[in-house]
Amino acid sequence: MSVYVFGHKSPDTDSVVAALSVADYFGKVTGESYVAAMQGEVTPESKFVLDKFGLTAPQLKTSFAGEKVVLVDHSDLAQSPDDLGSATILGVVDHHKLGDVTTPNPLEMWVWPVGCSCTVVKYMYDYAGIEVPKAIAGAMLCAILSDTVMFKSVTCTPKDKDAAAALAKIAGVTDMMALGMEMFKVKSAVEGASMKDLVFRDYKDFNMSGNKVGIGQLEVVDLSLLDAVKDGLYAEIGKVKAEGRHSVFLLLTDIMKEGSEMLYVSDDASVIEKAFGAKPGDKSVWLDGVMSRKKQVVPNFEKAFA
Numbered sequence: 214m215s216v217y218v219f220g221h222k223s224p225d226t227d228s229v230v231a232a233l234s235v236a237d238y239f240g241k242v243t244g245e246s247y248v249a250a251m252q253g254e255v256t257p258e259s260k261f262v263l264d265k266f267g268l269t270a271p272q273l274k275t276s277f278a279g280e281k282v283v284l285v286d287h288s289d290l291a292q293s294p295d296d297l298g299s300a301t302i303l304g305v306v307d308h309h310k311l312g313d314v315t316t317p318n319p320l321e322m323w324v325w326p327v328g329c330s331c332t333v334v335k336y337m338y339d340y341a342g343i344e345v346p347k348a349i350a351g352a353m354l355c356a357i358l359s360d361t362v363m364f365k366s367v368t369c370t371p372k373d374k375d376a377a378a379a380l381a382k383i384a385g386v387t388d389m390m391a392l393g394m395e396m397f398k399v400k401s402a403v404e405g406a407s408m409k410d411l412v413f414r415d416y417k418d419f420n421m422s423g424n425k426v427g428i429g430q431l432e433v434v435d436l437s438l439l440d441a442v443k444d445g446l447y448a449e450i451g452k453v454k455a456e457g458r459h460s461v462f463l464l465l466t467d468i469m470k471e472g473s474e475m476l477y478v479s480d481d482a483s484v485i486e487k488a489f490g491a492k493p494g495d496k497s498v499w500l501d502g503v504m505s506r507k508k509q510v511v512p513n514f515e516k517a518f519a
């Protein structure tokens with residue numbers, strides 16, 4: 214029986230590539246069959262990365278009842294498959310706060326406070342003395358560039374930079390910043406995508422003191438690229454909130470200006486001022502220097518909701 218390796222819902226490049234690399238790693242270490250999976254379609258950014266390095270996307274799969282699994286890039290139930298409770302979790306490879314997933318059995322945990330799951334995976338390969346395959350190394354490099362916003366995010370650590378440099382060497386990438394810029398330009402394109410696609414492209418639900426809170430993020434090289442869709446995005450997060458959430462926040466992150474305009478719909482907008490000390494406008498607020506949902510947005514809101 215194969216073991217499935219998968220990342221969070223609305224998979225990003227780290228979730229997709231960590232699934233591929235962790236499946237490769239455990240397959241080699243154990244000699245057993247590990248299969249990469251993902252809980253949703255790839256984003257244009259991930260498609261660019263897979264195509265660039267000639268990799269096949271993980272298998273699309275949303276139900277894991279009765280299966281053995283390894284989680285990557287998350288350990289929150291809200292981001293896991295709905296039937297995870299009927300699966301056996303063998304391991305977790307992640308770089309977020311520890312979530313609410315628990316197990317009745319011992320498991321292999323690799324959870325480090327670094328900028329990207331794929332950074333952890335690089336150290337796993339090193340620990341086992343296994344060379345990262347060339348194509349997977351290139352994709353892991355892209356995942357690190359994506360998650361750390363080309364090393365600019367406050368989540369970035371020296372380990373991420375070291376891992377990226379080593380992976381670039383294996384992959385034969387000589388100019389990683391040019392590769393990162395090419396990838397972020399793909400990520401910035403919104404033409405042809407529905408408002409729903411854009412809101413859920415990088416979206417996570419959280420349980421904050423009993424309140425269901427959704428936080429999405431779009432990272433672009435220039436915020437003006439989103440001018441034409443901003444009203445549509447605002448209308449769409451209103452619909453998402455109406456499904457039974459206390460609040461929905463959508464971060465429109467300008468990676469060059471290094472800040473985010475946050476669109477919001479909330480039962481109680483005072484949480485925004487509590488979280489960031491900034492008085493929100495009617496529909497949005499500019500958060501200077503805020504680029505990381507994980508480190509700068511989620512913890513602040515958790516405190517504000519507590």
Ligand code: MG
Pocket residue numbers: 221225227228286
């Ligand atoms: Mg992720």
Ligand code: MG
Pocket residue numbers: 227228286308328329330360
């Ligand atoms: Mg990640």
Ligand code: MG
Pocket residue numbers: 225359360415
């Ligand atoms: Mg991200």
